[in-house]
Structure formats: structure tokens, C-alpha cells
Amino acid sequence: MALTAAMTSLLVSLVWFCAATVRAQRDRFVFNGFQFANLSLNGVAIKRHNGAVQLTKETFSSIGHAFYPRPLSFDSHTSFSTTFVFAIVPPVPGGGGNGLAFTIAPSPLLLGGQAGQWLGLLNSTTDGSSSNHVFAVEFDTVEGMKGDIDSNHVGIDINSLVSIASKTASYYSENNRKQDLLLDSGVRIQAWVEYSAHEKNIEVTIAPFGVARPHRYLISHTLDLSSILLPSMYVGFSSATLKAEAEHYVLGWSFSLNMEAQPLDLSRLPSVPRPPARPKRALAIKIGASISGTFLLLAIAATAAAYLIRRAKLSETPEEWERDLPHRFAYKDLYLATKGFKDHELLGSGGFGKVYKGVLPGSRVEVAVKRVSDSSKQGVREFIA
Known part of the structure; x- marks a missing residue:
């Protein structure tokens, strides 16, 4: 009897341990490349052969989403931590669009999300609605939305693509000097996003690939996400292009609830x-x-x-005095006959103007053509004499 009770207790413990382990695995994950990762991909998003996730193609007006396939549980006490490596590859460095966003949303499909400045998240009708329950950190390469500070910035978005806080993309070096960082340079960039439910604060940090995490964040903003995050939410990435082409990649991703995300093994990440x-x-x-x-x-x-x-030049309007003449030659014929009133056809000149030698087209009859000068002081009678 005692043995049976002990076995029952052990079985209960094992079940509890397994359930806790499964819960822990669901609450945190790490992908050093996505070769074997199970992700929810839609739009034009694909998994490349080297393990990179490509969110958009180098085409106009494309949208792509990549999400962790299972929903995660959130409440008012839930904090989260994530780090990921991404790259934005335009045809020409600095000329790409529109950007990508780390996203927490009620659905991985993001139905209704539009291309361009909407980053595949929302649209002109839904933007700003409290019913969206969308949190995002955008990495924006086009100054498209109202309030965008420039065409190379990082921003925090709540239910809208109008950021509540944003900074020009940059990082702080070891000597605490601020260094600019071009988001669509075509090279790998690492980002860290940390939210503390206790302190109600979010911090965003970025750095070039291979550079240690800066001690100083790029953005720190007081924020309470308890009313934004529903009990069941999906985490992932959204990206879009419109008039500016670019390929948007995610190369590695680590995420955790209520503890710091596990560091990525940079040596195992795919190249761009x-x-x-x-x-x-x-x-x-x-x-x-x-x-x-x-x-x-x-x-x-x-x-x-x-x-x-x-x-x-060749057009003409007959004048009243010309109607009494027995024959009238078209100005075009006289122009052609004198080869455009060239000087080498000039026979002489007088107070009325100049006389040119000409050959009428068609009949080949030689004629003398009198052309009145604008400065002539003689009248019509003297001209036709």
C-alpha cells in the first residue's frame, strides 16, 4: 500500500514536471536560424534554404508575416523580453521601403493590414482603434505616416502606426558615443525589446551585428500594456513594401515571458x-x-x-488689297522658290525691301520675288508697282 502511494506521488510529480516543462517551452523559445522552426507564415513570407525568413520580396506593394504558431498567455503581471537579428536589403542602400515591425497581436493573420506605411499591420480605417490590441516596435525606412520623424527611425506603436515614441536609428558605443545606424543598409542588425510589467516601462536597443548589447538603450518609455495585451496573443513580425522595393529578413529570434530572453548564438545565424x-x-x-x-x-x-x-512661318492670311490682283501665289510656294529667302538668291534691294531670284515649284518657271521689309516706309501702291 505504501509502495502504491509512493508510485502515485511520483507519477503526479512527473505529470506536474512535464506540464511545467511544456509551459516553460511555450513561454520561451530561441531560433538560431529557422531551418527547423515551425512558424506561421502568410502573405509573401517564405523560409529560405539557408534558414532565413524572408518577409517581403524586392517588389512593389508586398506584405509578409511570420509568427510563432502558438498563442502565449498574458495578464497584467506579464513581462516579456526578446532579441532578434534582421536585415533590410534594398536595390540601393538607403533607398528601400517600408520597414518591418516586431508585433504582438490577437491573430497571426493580421487581416486587413495594408502595404506601404501600414507595414502590413493595420489600414486607414482601423488605425487608432482601441479594439486592435496591437503592440509593435517598428523599424521604419520611409517617412510616410503623420508624425514620422525621418526615413530611418525606430518607434513604439500602440493600436496605430503613429508612434507614441520614436528615435532616429542609432546606438551607443562602449565610450557612450552615439552612432548612427542605417536600417536599410543591407547588413544584419540586432535588436532588443524589454517590457517590465512591474515598472510599466519598455526599452528598445539596437546595434550592428556582432557588437555587444549597448549598456544604454535607444528608447525608454513609460507604458502600461495591461489594457492592450489580451489573455491570448501571438508574437511575430510584419513587413511591407509599396513604391520602394526591399527584401526584409529575420535571421534569428529569441523570446521569453517573465525572464530575460536567451542570447542568440550569432555564429549559427544565416547570412543575408x-x-x-x-x-x-x-x-x-x-x-x-x-x-x-x-x-x-x-x-x-x-x-x-x-x-x-x-x-x-508658311501660314498666311490674304489681305484686302490682294483680292484685286489677277493671280496670287501662295507664300509657301514663294518660300520654296527662293529656298527660304536665302541671301545667295538675292537680286537687289530698295526702300520697299528686297528682290530674290526664284524658281516656282512644279512649273520650274524663273521669277523675281519682291519681299517687303518691316522697316519699309513706302505704301502698298509703291510695293505692287
């Missing part, structure tokens, strides 16, 4: 996949076609202008 030569070539073709098209339009405009000017 480089775009194939074709997109760059296509970009060159686009630029070349744009330049060629511009020159073609200018050439067409110049040709049209020259034609209109020539046509204006």
Missing part, C-alpha cells in the same frame, strides 16, 4: 541572402528605359515644335 543578378539587371533596364523614354519624349516634343514653327 543576396538578391540574384536578375533584379539588379532589371533595375538597370528600368533606369535605362526611363532615361531613353525621357529623351524620346524630348525628341518628339522638339520635332513637333519645329514643325509647328515652320508651319506658322
Whole structure:
């Protein structure tokens, strides 16, 4: 009987231990690359062969999401810690869009999220609604939203893409000097996000890949997430492009509830996949076609202008005194006959103007053409005499 009781007690302990272990595994995880990771991917997001998660393609107006597949439990006492490595790869460093965001949301699908400045999170209708229950830390490379401080900033978002706190992307070196950091440089960047439910404060820190975590944060903001985070939430990433192309990658990710996230093993993280030569070539073709098209339009405009000017020169309106003459030659015929009133066809000049030698087109009859001068002081009678 005593043995049975002991076995029962041991079994209960094992069940409790296993349940606690499963709960602990769900409350924290670490992905040093995503080769074998089970993630919820939607939009254009894919897992690359080297273990990187690609959120967007180098195309216009694309959206991608990558989330941990199981919901996590939150309450008013829940803190969280996360660190991840990302890269934004545009065709030209500093020319990409629109950015990515670490996100905590009620659903991994983010239905209704739009491209561009909305980062695939919200849209113009839902932005600002308290029913969103969306928390995000954005890494924004386009000055698109109202209130954006520049086109290279980190911001904290609550139910809206209008950040409640933001700073130009930078980090503090070991000697406490502030160093700028270009988000869409195409190189790996590490970020840390820490929320304390007890202190009701959130801190965001970034640094170049391989640089130790700075002792000084980039953003520290007083914030109570108890009314934002529902009892069941999903954690992950959202990204989007619009008019500016870029490939957005997440290369490693560690997350934990109520304790510090486990450090990433940087030596195991995948490198940034480089775009194939074709997109760059296509970009060159686009630029070349744009330049060629511009020159073609200018050439067409110049040709049209020259034609209109020539046509204006050759156009005429008969005057009243010409109606009494037995024959009238068109100005165009006289212009052609004198080869455009060239000086080498000049026969002489007088007070009325100049006389040119000409050959009428068609009949080939030689004629003398009198052309009145604007400065002539003689009248019509003297001219036709």
C-alpha cells in the first residue's frame, strides 16, 4: 500500500514536471536560424534554404508575416523580453521601403493590414482603434505616416502606426558615443525589446551585428500594456513594401515571458541572402528605359515644335488689297522658290525691301520675288508697282 502511494506521488510529480516543462517551452523559445522552426507564415513570407525568413520580396506593394504558431498567455503581471537579428536589403542602400515591425497581436493573420506605411499591420480605417490590441516596435525606412520623424527611425506603436515614441536609428558605443545606424543598409542588425510589467516601462536597443548589447538603450518609455495585451496573443513580425522595393529578413529570434530572453548564438545565424543578378539587371533596364523614354519624349516634343514653327512661318492670311490682283501665289510656294529667302538668291534691294531670284515649284518657271521689309516706309501702291 505504501509502495502504491509512493508510485502515485511520483507519477503526479512527473505529470506536474512535464506540464511545467511544456509551459516553460511555450513561454520561451530561441531560433538560431529557422531551418527547423515551425512558424506561421502568410502573405509573401517564405523560409529560405539557408534558414532565413524572408518577409517581403524586392517588389512593389508586398506584405509578409511570420509568427510563432502558438498563442502565449498574458495578464497584467506579464513581462516579456526578446532579441532578434534582421536585415533590410534594398536595390540601393538607403533607398528601400517600408520597414518591418516586431508585433504582438490577437491573430497571426493580421487581416486587413495594408502595404506601404501600414507595414502590413493595420489600414486607414482601423488605425487608432482601441479594439486592435496591437503592440509593435517598428523599424521604419520611409517617412510616410503623420508624425514620422525621418526615413530611418525606430518607434513604439500602440493600436496605430503613429508612434507614441520614436528615435532616429542609432546606438551607443562602449565610450557612450552615439552612432548612427542605417536600417536599410543591407547588413544584419540586432535588436532588443524589454517590457517590465512591474515598472510599466519598455526599452528598445539596437546595434550592428556582432557588437555587444549597448549598456544604454535607444528608447525608454513609460507604458502600461495591461489594457492592450489580451489573455491570448501571438508574437511575430510584419513587413511591407509599396513604391520602394526591399527584401526584409529575420535571421534569428529569441523570446521569453517573465525572464530575460536567451542570447542568440550569432555564429549559427544565416547570412543575408543576396538578391540574384536578375533584379539588379532589371533595375538597370528600368533606369535605362526611363532615361531613353525621357529623351524620346524630348525628341518628339522638339520635332513637333519645329514643325509647328515652320508651319506658322508658311501660314498666311490674304489681305484686302490682294483680292484685286489677277493671280496670287501662295507664300509657301514663294518660300520654296527662293529656298527660304536665302541671301545667295538675292537680286537687289530698295526702300520697299528686297528682290530674290526664284524658281516656282512644279512649273520650274524663273521669277523675281519682291519681299517687303518691316522697316519699309513706302505704301502698298509703291510695293505692287
